[in-house]
Amino acid sequence: MTLDELRIQIDTIDDTLLELYNKRMEYVHQVGELKNTTGAPIYRPEREQSILNRLKANNNGKLTDEAIDALFLEMFAVARNLERPEPIAFLGPEASFTHQAAESKFGAMSFYIPVNSIKGVFREVHKGTAKFGVIPIENSSNGIVSDTIHCLKEYDLKIIAEVFVEIHHTLATTCNNIKEIKKIYSKDIAFDQCHNFLQECGLDEVELIPVESTAKAAKLAMNEEGSAAICADVAAKLYHLPILFENIEDCSNNKTRFFIVSNFDNLPSGDDKTSMLVSLLNTPGALVEFLNDFERCEVNLTKIKSHIVEGKSVFFIEFNGHKGDAHIEEIMKRHEDTIKILGSYVKENDDI
DSSP states (O other): OOHHHHHHHHHHHHHHHHHHHHHHHHHHHHHHHHHHHHTOOSOOHHHHHHHHHHHHHHOOSSOOHHHHHHHHHHHHHHHHHHHOOOOEEEESSTTSHHHHHHHHHHOTTSOEEEESSHHHHHHHHHTTSOSEEEEEEEETTTEEOHHHHHHHHHSOOEEEEEEEEEOOOEEEESOSSGGGOOEEEEOHHHHHHTHHHHHHTTGGGSEEEEOSOHHHHHHHHHTSTTEEEEEOHHHHHHTTOOEEESOOOSOTTOEEEEEEEESSOOOOOSSEEEEEEEOOOSSTTHHHHHHHHHHHTTOOEEEEEEEEETTEEEEEEEEESOTTSHHHHHHHHHTTTTEEEEEEEEOOOSOO
């Protein structure tokens, strides 16, 4: 075919896609009307994952699994927003890594509310200002986020999804040479994650100024001569701050895991993970006895972390499976006085 003939074929397919998209939205609207009569949530992560799994299994073309995720997750988000726009609160500001995590699940069309604290995100969802909240739970280099654990204990919200984001930092500045840099803005955790780069470039001797987020760091550096920011590339681009060095993090496999919280429970998907907080008596063997129950029921525990919440030792524990699975329900009932189920949700990854 000639170039013009190929373009005609592509245009024809685009017209067909538009017709099919609109037809799909009509069916989504009918589903939405049925859900409105029952009060069921529009966003069902386990249903979306089931669709994606089916499409990937049936795929015989050039699209990769990642491409299928990108195309259809955005379409799901468009459908939800046309049917019932629901605000999403996230640990802000715009262009933060949490914002990226939120957009990866809810798409570009959604209405986002940046909040400057993790507790603030929980509060907005709790009082109904936002339907969903997106917050970090752990980083592969820096461990569990204590503020999130505290809020999961304090608020009666459910984890409905998890998101993993690769963390890459840039050094962005209006300076033409690193010798001109007198101060660097960033989040304290980002300074730790880029320690080797700063040392190798002699930048560990300049003033390092911690701020609330790497996105705010980019905004500040754009307006101050002789300053720089350690931030995500999207933050640098948002504030038109030139990038001097990319991928400056010490660990190339640096990832952060995020939770999406809301006020409903997920149905089983067939490949779930469950998170819970466990408060045990401070007696010898209490933890071992608790864990042995899971072993006897052949439940695979994937994470056990100890935290101090309000002066008491609390364990953050995760396992593969849904809280409604028959063999797990037995354990939940046996320890109902010590367990707070935080949520069962589609497993995106084993761990970071």
